Amino acid sequence: MDTPPPLQGHTLAGYLATQAKADASLRALVLALAATCGEISALVARGALGDVLGSAGAENVQGEVQKKLDVISNDMLVACAEQSGQVAAVGSEELEDVIVFPGGDRGRHLLLFDPLDGSSNIDVNVSIGTIFSVLPAPTGRAATAQDFLQGGRSQQAAGYTLYGPQTVLVLTLGEGVAGFTLDPRDGAWTLTHPDLRIPRDTREFAINMSNQRHWAAPVRRYIDDALAGRTGPRGKDFNMRWVAAMVADVHRILSRGGVFLYPWDQREPDRPGKLRLMYEANPLGWVVEQAGGAASDGRQPILDIAPTSLHQRVSVVLGSAEEVERVVAHHHEAAA
Ligand code: AFP
Numbered sequence: 001m002d003t004p005p006p007l008q009g010h011t012l013a014g015y016l017a018t019q020a021k022a023d024a025s026l027r028a029l030v031l032a033l034a035a036t037c038g039e040i041s042a043l044v045a046r047g048a049l050g051d052v053l054g055s056a057g058a059e060n061v062q063g064e065v066q067k068k069l070d071v072i073s074n075d076m077l078v079a080c081a082e083q084s085g086q087v088a089a090v091g092s093e094e095l096e097d098v099i100v101f102p103g104g105d106r107g108r109h110l111l112l113f114d115p116l117d118g119s120s121n122i123d124v125n126v127s128i129g130t131i132f133s134v135l136p137a138p139t140g141r142a143a144t145a146q147d148f149l150q151g152g153r154s155q156q157a158a159g160y161t162l163y164g165p166q167t168v169l170v171l172t173l174g175e176g177v178a179g180f181t182l183d184p185r186d187g188a189w190t191l192t193h194p195d196l197r198i199p200r201d202t203r204e205f206a207i208n209m210s211n212q213r214h215w216a217a218p219v220r221r222y223i224d225d226a227l228a229g230r231t232g233p234r235g236k237d238f239n240m241r242w243v244a245a246m247v248a249d250v251h252r253i254l255s256r257g258g259v260f261l262y263p264w265d266q267r268e269p270d271r272p273g274k275l276r277l278m279y280e281a282n283p284l285g286w287v288v289e290q291a292g293g294a295a296s297d298g299r300q301p302i303l304d305i306a307p308t309s310l311h312q313r314v315s316v317v318l319g320s321a322e323e324v325e326r327v328v329a330h331h332h333e334a335a336a
Contacts, residue, residue: 007178008194011188011190011191012190016030019173019175021173021175025086026086026134026173028086029081029084029111029157030134030171032083032084033080033084034189035080037167037169038167039076040072040115040116040161040163041163041167042184043072044122044163045184051068053123054067054123058071061095061311062276066119067116069116069128070115070116070119073115073116074094074115074116077113077132085107086107086108088100088106088107088108088110088137089101089104089107089111089148090113092112092114093113093280097145098143098145098310104137104142105138109136110135110137110148111132111133111135112133112283113130113133114130115130116129117129117130117131117160117245117247118245121243126243126244126245126248127162127164127245127248128162128163128245128247128248130160130247131160131280131283132157132283133158133278133279134157135148135150135154135156136150145310149307149309151282151303151304151307152281152285152305153304156174157171157173158171158287159171159283159287160247160284161182162247162248164251167181168180168182168192169182170193170196172287174286174290176196177195177196177197177254177290177291178194178196179191179192197292198253198254198257198320199320200320201257201320201322202258202259202323204239204256204257204258204259205226205240205323206242206243206253206258206259206260207219207242207260208242209240209242211265214266214267215263215265218327218333218334219263219327222261222326222327246260246275246284247284250288250318253288253318253320254287258319258320259318259323259327261317261327262275262315263316264298271313272312272313272314273297273316274313275314275316276311276312276314277305277313278307278311281297281316282302284318285316289301293324294320294324295316295324296318297316298317298328298331299331299335302318
């Protein structure tokens with residue numbers, strides 16, 4: 001029998017204690033976030049029994065109809081951040097403006113989150129998740145909305161919880177990616193995946209094919225070549241998966257490889273993409289890079305993008321490095 005990696009079986013707190021990049025403040029924040037995500041997981045699991053399904057009857061800043069669980073989980077994460085004492089201010093996909101906490105010059109971190117990613121899956125009992133990103137807060141003064149506009153490489157911690165058949169927390173602190181499984185009996189997180197790695201090549205892609213006619217030429221070319229299979233230019237058959245919750249598609253890619261695309265399309269030419277840079281692309285892009293994969297907007301690494309606004313959207317290609325590089329090459333050739 002193989003010897004298990006040394007940290008397997010650690011609690012989340014035990015794991016954090018071994019991480020040189022996590023100081024006491026960051027450790028306390030990650031533990032607080034994990035505890036709240038455990039509570040969200042319990043609500044998700046109760047579903048109709050907990051009266052948490054259905055619409056909240058309002059729209060968020062993105063113009064999307066909010067689900068009850070979007071609102072509940074958003075409020076829980078805001079409260080978690082404030083009560084942790086480690087956070088100066090939060091930004092959420094569900095909130096138009098950032099919230100600066102009273103005494104917002106003391107918290108060491110800024111927290112960004114998508115409280116419930118994949119909202120359209122909630123009422124049909126399909127996987128959803130919470131995505132978070134931690135950035136450094138300014139010191140000696142209160143945080144402002146402008147302080148959130150830091151590139152993805154400034155992140156101090158990032159990850160997600162996936163509420164699926166099991167609830168898992170996937171975390172990076174900038175030295176690899178670790179996965180923890182929640183025990184719903186006692187709310188404990190145990191390290192079950194000490195070193196998640198994405199294989200460089202794959203035969204699986206994830207994209208919403210119903211948008212095919214709207215894509216730009218480089219994306220069409222990539223998907224056409226994959227669909228041509230063994231007798232086409234790629235010389236191999238591809239499989240396709242699409243969960244409509246990025247967090248679940250990314251988790252599959254972390255588990256067995258694959259490439260995920262949500263590209264720009266011509267329906268709204270002025271909009272760079274559908275996904276949000278600060279709440280989705282940056283945290284998941286960093287997780288993917290830390291697991292040996294790549295994350296790009298088709299031209300440059302997601303993490304190199306200098307944000308200009310909190311709710312900025314972006315085109316996303318991420319996952320197995322060879323496939324991402326191929327999509328990027330198609331974009332560069334088309335631009336030449
Ligand atoms: P919601 O959280 O608003 O449902 O959006 C989920 C998401 O941003 C991302 O998680 C999915 O990959 C993508 O949208 C699905 O989009 P389509 O519904 O256009 O396939």
